[in-house]
Structures are given as structure tokens and as C-alpha cells.
Amino acid sequence: MSEASEGKTLFQKIIDRDIPGTIVYEDDHCAAFRDINPGAPTHILVVPRKPIPRLVDASDDDQALLGHLMRTAAKVAQDEGVGDAFRLVINNGADVGQTVFHLHLHVLAGREFQWPPG
Ligand code: AMP
Numbered sequence: 001m002s003e004a005s006e007g008k009t010l011f012q013k014i015i016d017r018d019i020p021g022t023i024v025y026e027d028d029h030c031a032a033f034r035d036i037n038p039g040a041p042t043h044i045l046v047v048p049r050k051p052i053p054r055l056v057d058a059s060d061d062d063q064a065l066l067g068h069l070m071r072t073a074a075k076v077a078q079d080e081g082v083g084d085a086f087r088l089v090i091n092n093g094a095d096v097g098q099t100v101f102h103l104h105l106h107v108l109a110g111r112e113f114q115w116p117p118g
Contacts, residue, residue, distance in 0.1 A: 004018070005018035005019075008051075009051050009100070009101065009102035010100055010102065011045070011047045011051075011100060011102040011104060012049075012051055012102065014031075014033055014047075015031045015033075015047065015049060021033040021034070021036075022034040024044060024076060024079070024080075025046075025072065025075070025076050025079070027072075028049075029048060029049060029050075029065055029068050030046060030047060030048045030049060030065075030068065030069055030072055031046075031047055031049065032044050032045065032046045032047070032072060032073075032076045032107075033045055033047070035106070039106075039108060040108040040109060040110050040111050040113075041109070041110030041111060042077075042080050042082050042086070042107065042108065042109040042110045043106065043107070043108055044076055044080070044106075044107040045104045045105070045106060045107075046069050046072050046073045046076060046104060046105040046107060047102060047103070047104045047105075048065055048069060048103055050062070050065065051102050052102070052103040053101040053102065053103065054092050054093060054098065054101065054103060055090050055092045055103055056092055056093075057103075058103065069103075069105055070088070070105070073086075073088055073105050073107050076107055077107055077109060080107075080109065082109035082110060085109060086107055086108060086109035087106075087107075087108045087109065087113055088105050088106065088107060088108075089105070089106040089108060089117070090103070090104070090105055090106070091106075
């Protein structure tokens with residue numbers, strides 16, 4: 001891996017194409033790519049270019065960005081043909097299952113879901 005990718009989060013490396021990923025959408029503020037270990041037939045991660053570690057680390061200055069991530073998740077779901085039935089998940093913290101500390105929205109669809117989530 002190049003020196004330039006040192007210090008980047010895993011998801012920055014995917015967005016910057018330092019490592020492989022299946023990117024399905026990108027713009028100036030975020031990118032969306034397929035989860036490598038999908039938990040549903042459609043499982044896409046929407047990730048800001050800015051490497052905010054967790055949702056609680058976002059500031060008031062990030063408010064528009066957070067809204068943009070939600071809008072992007074909805075667009076990605078529509079592009080995938082699952083715009084009428086999808087679930088968004090954000091894991092905030094290792095205790096609830098966050099494993100990559102670069103904020104991301106999971107877009108999940110294509111199977112039955114339970115409520116409350118497990
Ligand atoms: P979380 O547990 O909420 O932090 O979600 C991290 C997600 O990143 C998991 O669903 C992983 O399967 C996914 N993931 C880990 N490594 C990669 C990768 N190289 N490419 C795509 N998705 C990944």
C-alpha cells in the first residue's frame with residue numbers, strides 16, 4: 001500500500017481507491033459502496049469523505065453533511081430498486097457493534113427484518 005494511504009481509515013482507503021471496493025455512488029461529500037460481508041441481499045454503506053469516527057463525534061458544523069448522508073441513503077436505496085422497503089442502521093460505539101470507526105450508514109434491504117433489531 002502506498003505511503004499516501006497511511007493514517008487513513010479503512011473506508012477512506014476504499015473511497016480513495018487505495019484498496020478494492022464496489023463503489024455504487026459518490027459525490028463531493030460522501031461515497032457508497034457494498035458491504036464486504038452483507039447482512040441482507042442489499043447491504044450498502046454510505047460514508048462521508050470526512051473521517052468522523054462516530055455519530056457522537058459529529059459537530060453542529062456537520063449538520064448539513066449528516067442530512068446529506070440520509071438523502072444519499074434514500075437515493076441509493078431507490079437506485080437499488082428497494083426504495084419502498086429498506087432499513088438504515090448506524091452503530092455508535094464498540095458496545096453496540098461498531099467495528100469501523102469512520103461514520104457510516106448501513107442501507108439494508110431485500111429480506112424480512114425483525115423489530116426490535118437484535
Ligand atoms: P460497523 O460494525 O457498524 O462498524 O460496520 C462495519 C461494516 O463494514 C461491517 O458490516 C463490515 O462487513 C464492513 N466492512 C469491513 N471491511 C470492509 C471492506 N473492506 N469493504 C466493505 N465493507 C467492509
